[in-house]
Amino acid sequence: MxxxxxxxSMFLIAESRExxxxxxxxxxxxxxxxxxxxxxxxxxxxxxSRHEVSDRFGRRPADPVGIMGNTWWTPxxxxxxxxxxxxxxxxxxxxxRELFQQVSLWHGTLLDRHRPMWEIQVVEGLGxxxxxxxxxxxxxxxxxxxxxxxMTLTMSEDPQDREGRAxxxxxxxxRRRAAAGPKADRSGGRLPFDPVGTVRQxxxxxxxxxxxxxxxxxxxxxVLRDHDYMAPFQAPDTIFxxxxxxxxxxxxxxxxxxxxxxxxxxxxxxxxxxxxxMCGGALRAYLLELGALPDxxxxxxxxxxxxxxxxxxxxxxxxxIIATLGTDLADPVDRLEAIHNSVxxxxxxxxxxxxxxxLAMSAAxxxxxxxxxxxxxxxHTKPPFNLVISNVPGPRAxxxxxxxxxxGIYPASIALDGQxxxxxxxxNYRNLEFGIVACxxxxxxxxxxxxxxxxxxxxxxxxxx
Amino acid sequence: MxxxxxxxSMFLIAESRExxxxxxxxxxxxxxxxxxxxxxxxxxxxxxSRHEVSDRFGRRPADPVGIMGNTWWTPxxxxxxxxxxxxxxxxxxxxxRELFQQVSLWHGTLLDRHRPMWEIQVVEGLGxxxxxxxxxxxxxxxxxxxxxxxMTLTMSEDPQDREGRAxxxxxxxxRRRAAAGPKADRSGGRLPFDPVGTVRQxxxxxxxxxxxxxxxxxxxxxVLRDHDYMAPFQAPDTIFxxxxxxxxxxxxxxxxxxxxxxxxxxxxxxxxxxxxxMCGGALRAYLLELGALPDxxxxxxxxxxxxxxxxxxxxxxxxxIIATLGTDLADPVDRLEAIHNSVxxxxxxxxxxxxxxxLAMSAAxxxxxxxxxxxxxxxHTKPPFNLVISNVPGPRAxxxxxxxxxxGIYPASIALDGQxxxxxxxxNYRNLEFGIVACxxxxxxxxxxxxxxxxxxxxxxxxxx
Numbered sequence: 001m002x003x004x005x006x007x008x009s010m011f012l013i014a015e016s017r018e019x020x021x022x023x024x025x026x027x028x029x030x031x032x033x034x035x036x037x038x039x040x041x042x043x044x045x046x047x048x049s050r051h052e053v054s055d056r057f058g059r060r061p062a063d064p065v066g067i068m069g070n071t072w073w074t075p076x077x078x079x080x081x082x083x084x085x086x087x088x089x090x091x092x093x094x095x096x097r098e099l100f101q102q103v104s105l106w107h108g109t110l111l112d113r114h115r116p117m118w119e120i121q122v123v124e125g126l127g128x129x130x131x132x133x134x135x136x137x138x139x140x141x142x143x144x145x146x147x148x149x150x151m152t153l154t155m156s157e158d159p160q161d162r163e164g165r166a167x168x169x170x171x172x173x174x175r176r177r178a179a180a181g182p183k184a185d186r187s188g189g190r191l192p193f194d195p196v197g198t199v200r201q202x203x204x205x206x207x208x209x210x211x212x213x214x215x216x217x218x219x220x221x222x223v224l225r226d227h228d229y230m231a232p233f234q235a236p237d238t239i240f241x242x243x244x245x246x247x248x249x250x251x252x253x254x255x256x257x258x259x260x261x262x263x264x265x266x267x268x269x270x271x272x273x274x275x276x277x278m279c280g281g282a283l284r285a286y287l288l289e290l291g292a293l294p295d296x297x298x299x300x301x302x303x304x305x306x307x308x309x310x311x312x313x314x315x316x317x318x319x320x321i322i323a324t325l326g327t328d329l330a331d332p333v334d335r336l337e338a339i340h341n342s343v344x345x346x347x348x349x350x351x352x353x354x355x356x357x358x359l360a361m362s363a364a365x366x367x368x369x370x371x372x373x374x375x376x377x378x379x380h381t382k383p384p385f386n387l388v389i390s391n392v393p394g395p396r397a398x399x400x401x402x403x404x405x406x407x408g409i410y411p412a413s414i415a416l417d418g419q420x421x422x423x424x425x426x427x428n429y430r431n432l433e434f435g436i437v438a439c440x441x442x443x444x445x446x447x448x449x450x451x452x453x454x455x456x457x458x459x460x461x462x463x464x465x
Numbered sequence: 466m467x468x469x470x471x472x473x474s475m476f477l478i479a480e481s482r483e484x485x486x487x488x489x490x491x492x493x494x495x496x497x498x499x500x501x502x503x504x505x506x507x508x509x510x511x512x513x514s515r516h517e518v519s520d521r522f523g524r525r526p527a528d529p530v531g532i533m534g535n536t537w538w539t540p541x542x543x544x545x546x547x548x549x550x551x552x553x554x555x556x557x558x559x560x561x562r563e564l565f566q567q568v569s570l571w572h573g574t575l576l577d578r579h580r581p582m583w584e585i586q587v588v589e590g591l592g593x594x595x596x597x598x599x600x601x602x603x604x605x606x607x608x609x610x611x612x613x614x615x616m617t618l619t620m621s622e623d624p625q626d627r628e629g630r631a632x633x634x635x636x637x638x639x640r641r642r643a644a645a646g647p648k649a650d651r652s653g654g655r656l657p658f659d660p661v662g663t664v665r666q667x668x669x670x671x672x673x674x675x676x677x678x679x680x681x682x683x684x685x686x687x688v689l690r691d692h693d694y695m696a697p698f699q700a701p702d703t704i705f706x707x708x709x710x711x712x713x714x715x716x717x718x719x720x721x722x723x724x725x726x727x728x729x730x731x732x733x734x735x736x737x738x739x740x741x742x743m744c745g746g747a748l749r750a751y752l753l754e755l756g757a758l759p760d761x762x763x764x765x766x767x768x769x770x771x772x773x774x775x776x777x778x779x780x781x782x783x784x785x786i787i788a789t790l791g792t793d794l795a796d797p798v799d800r801l802e803a804i805h806n807s808v809x810x811x812x813x814x815x816x817x818x819x820x821x822x823x824l825a826m827s828a829a830x831x832x833x834x835x836x837x838x839x840x841x842x843x844x845h846t847k848p849p850f851n852l853v854i855s856n857v858p859g860p861r862a863x864x865x866x867x868x869x870x871x872x873g874i875y876p877a878s879i880a881l882d883g884q885x886x887x888x889x890x891x892x893n894y895r896n897l898e899f900g901i902v903a904c905x906x907x908x909x910x911x912x913x914x915x916x917x918x919x920x921x922x923x924x925x926x927x928x929x930x
Contacts, residue, residue: 016530017482017575017577017578018529018530018579037557038557040556041556041557064483064710065481065483065708080905080906082566083712083905086566086570087556087563087566088554088556088567089553089554089555089556089557089590090554091505091506091552091553091554091589091590092502092503092506092554092589098552101547101551101552102553105551108577109574109575110482110574110575110711112482112573112710112711112712113482113710113711114483114710114711114712114906115710115712115906124556124557125554125556125590243530245529245577245578245579245580246575246577246578246579247548247577247579247580440545440548441545441579441580
């Protein structure tokens, strides 16, 4: 048995059938040349043969029923890999639509606490011959950023690599350390941030940070008059800021980084600005259609990199800001400008703070998130922001798993009471991969957002040519 | 809103991620002549078009989160039928084995309390071209007997019937009343009993029954010296009588009623005796293989019909008895005899009781079941019996759903703390359909029981020819 810090156990304690506390991801692969119809089964068999499990993926809560509290991890000597690694199929015609329907259902069920809390679904039956892998892992084991990092470590830039690595495999960490140097550095500057993980980080520092809070508020006092700066709890009430049920919808889509980059350079903005402008435009169109667009703009809690030139310690280089999404503005150019100014103002605030003050400031920004599992909190308080839009760094080159080419890697994050929708974006070589998770009950027709995101990008392209 | 009696809400209150309180069933159908590869999709579309929902299947707990207690049902005006009716597929080669793996996973997840608590999976991809339907419904809505009765009402003896009825459909009850006369009568004598449902029945009578308990114990005092009579809490500790996890295994098999009937008539026993002898023989072989067979015989809680000649009120004609399974006896003939005597002794006890006393006696027999959700109860008390073996009456004739022939209808019941395995048998024309649900963690290799049941039946056939 090993001690379970409260920063792990909080995810077990806050969990209910209304908000499972796991993060997920959907990967799409093209089988290698010459692979037969049994390819998915072969993948299942390789994964089920990986019995040597790392400490992290081989532990479970010592008291799964929770009567004695969640204070200890206990190691599991023998994994039931037939349970953890599941072989599934899509009904005909095996479109992406059928895949999303399955992932929506899988993402809404709780993990078993009597064994290590992760599951993999290997999916065959896609009409185009590809296979999909949906993974879910409890947030008490890893956060979203680490989950994707582990996933990336199983893959290789070499299509001939036939190691068939598994996320839970003992020794995978050594691969990470070997690959750490330049790669970790490169991804360090690209929003390696997970908001729920930050709650964890802040939880670990509570005393220290709470002491800093008044100080940091004083520091930022001067900039708060900046009208571009968004403080928390300025968000309007929306359909996203309600108590939620247990069922989910998941949709996802890839957008070419080249297209986004072209807009970015012409508009003199950042990739992050353009991504937020796409989200803002899509959310405006979506809410207009539902007759549910508030007059006041929606805001998003967004992770940003605050790394300064020459600062090699990336652990203090991210912060949580709140940005406008410009949903009150009909013109895409105005919207992008408002977002750009809002993000810049928030960065300016953060830029004048020490790393610990940044953490304190981020804590103030996401405080509402940490409190959302408290019964009644959501119904009786204004939302601190309307949704989380976050970014997890994925592969920087075309990747292969056991010879199969990775075509997409879509994050599926956590919906919470008061935060009925989450948009998480993963980078994957020359694509940005959007994964949207929403409460099935309170957020209707989520799949429309995919089309609205495309329209919003097209509008931006038109405006900047 | 309508009031939710405690006999419904107890199933919501007792539920946890370790023991979901739903009953399930797996049906196998042969598509009608001329059906194409889209048959499963057509079934999904027919079911999803059944928007007119009955009161029972259209209600959900008014306070799904349970903070205010579960005291009210609230009607749901519009069902999200895409959520309730799911279209699934088996991976290749689509054997029954793959089907059981899927059903095991589906049966282990909790139903969403924010909508009516039932789900249907329509499954394609079986290698032999058949389709499967797995249904689950929360025990607060219906018990296992009623669930199967509703299921049977959607079907017809007429292969030309193309009504495509759904279990939740408004007006299905009228069909029941129309069919009530002779059919209900015929099935009345055939163990229409559900042990968890009996807990419900007893819950509704608590005061009255508790008053009777001393009286009935006095009545049975005389027969307790009968050495064939099994009182509760005489069961040995076994691997089935432990706290359980949330994951399940489900296996099922049909056995010809003609084979069982042949043994029955030659042995001068009842069908129920032969079924218990099959279970006893299979459990002995299974536990021997695991090196986990106790010296003392296992006992089962078994529903029996106690209907007397000319008694037309079937509601008081069932009781819960505890029977030996003869797992201490190597010879199948000795085992069947021990079971026969044990059941007869228990029936004799019941036969001398009034209907209310029978209920009280049954309450005493299944008291352990009602207490199993109490934390610590299972770890610190002897099991009242080793497992529940129950029987739900199914169709008496070959049945069809929208032209598809029903080949099998296998019950999937509830595992509880201290009751890690449940065997439920459904009648289906000339077959007995065994459905076994077990805790995946504490009961290994459940599929072996299927073969051991076959062996046990073969042994009985050999012994009685």
